[in-house]
Each structure stands twice: as structure tokens, then as C-alpha cells.
Amino acid sequence: MANLVDILDATAAIKCPADKFYNFFKYNMSDLVKIFPASFKGAQLLEGQEGTVGCVILWNYLLGVLPMSAKVITEAIDDAGKSITFAVLEGDVLQLYKSFKATLTVSDGLAKWSFAYEKATLLSPPPELYLPFGIAICTMVDAYLLINN
Template sequence: MAIDTFDVSTPIKSSVDKFYDFFKFKMSELVNIFPASFKGVELLEGEEGTVGCVKLWHYILGGIPMTVKAKNEAIDDEKHSLTFAALEGDVLQLYKSFNATLVISEGLAKWTFTFEKATLLSPIPELYGPLVIAASTLVDAYLLINN
């Protein structure tokens, strides 16, 4: 099967640096900012904000409780880019590989999902679009309120 991508973008009003720093160093705070979808997170390996950091996330997707063990695979401070790779979890029942890359630019947060379907019947991971847009919007509002 081929590697595919799926992109979503959302406008942001907070500064590029603050938004990037949140997702690089404080992403675990999503449990407090967006408790309807993010139920828990555990740091398993490494240090927050570094390549190789591994976390176990508990989240709700399409009304279904899910887990994913995800690794910070790449961090590019110059491009304000972060890439997370799924190592284990529910998402890998549908995909052989699944990565999420966040690139922040002035006024915009763009998420790109790179995936390889496990079977021909595996859907495009469109449910992740509304999840990351809502998370990005709530983080943006949080950053604007809590300067």
C-alpha cells in the first residue's frame, strides 16, 4: 500500500513562538484545556520537548475511547515544525504507519497526517481533522487569555 497524506489547517491569533512552544513543551496540558477529548497522558520515555520523547495518550475519537503510544520523531525549531509517530495503539489497527506533523506559521497551524493503510478498507483518517482543529483552536484561545 502507498503512503498517503491528509492535511487540515486552522487560523491562529497567538504568536507563532507561543503556539509552537505549547505543542513542543506543554502538549500534555491538552488534558486540562480539552478534557472532552483528551483523557490522560503519561510520559514514558525521554524529556518533554525533545526528539525521542514517548507518551501514552488516552483520547476520544468519534465517540470511541482510544490510546496511542506516540514518539516525538522530529523537531525543527527554525521551521516551527513537530512530527509525532504512532508506535502502538488503536490507530495502528487501521494503519501500518501513522505520523502527525504540525507546522506553525504566522496566523496558521497546519497539521499533516502521513499514513499507510493496513488494508484497502482502512479509511482516510478524517476524524483526526476535527480533533486537531478543535485542540488548536482551544490552545490558541488559552494562549491569548493566559499571556
């Protein structure tokens, strides 16, 4: 049986300029720990630097009430399309999925997360908890950027 990659999308309205929002996720994403401390417990830069392909960060976060960790690499950056793809290398999410990637695409007034995943087993559920999580992240970052910059 061929393995299939499925995709779930979450879209959030944003009020701050698209460039500012995109650049936050490109260069300052580890600031989520101070902006959204209820969900992000730690971000440790392991390799490279934020804003570059190949940057690896170890994230500790809460997904709902579940403590999670993920070693994530910045896989692709498309400045023209304001899109960044992050791929999970190691971590709790890979207990349910063979692969897991999150792509953020930003446009005027809109931020979209696309979660691409390949189930580890037929019983692995879709990662639906990441949809409200992605929207909450966008809402918090948008509010933070509107207030602080």
C-alpha cells in the same frame, strides 16, 4: 503491490504568536488533558522529556465518541521551520493503519496538521476524523494561550 503513504491536511487560523503556539506543542503538549478534558483523558510520559526528540507519551483520548489510546514518539523537531513530527508506535489507530504520523507546522496566523498514514488493508478508511480533531485542538490551545499568557 507497493504500500503507499497518503497524507491528509487540516489548517486552522491562530491569533496568538506563532512562537508561543509552537512552544506549547513542543514543551507542554501534555497540558491538553487540562485544556481540552472533553477529548483528552490522559497523557503519561513514558520516556525522555517533552521538547526533545525521542520523548514517548501514552495518550488516552476520544476521537469523536471512540475511546482511543496511542503510544507516541516525538520523531522530529525543526525549530527553524516551527515543525514537530509525532509518530504512533502502538495503539488503536494502528489497527487500521500500518503507520501513522502527525506533523504540526506553525506560521504566523496559521497552524497546519499533516497526517501521514499507510493503510493496513484496502478497506481501511482515510483517517478523516483527525481533521476536525486537529482543528479543534488548535482552536482550544489558541484560546487558552490568548487568555492565560
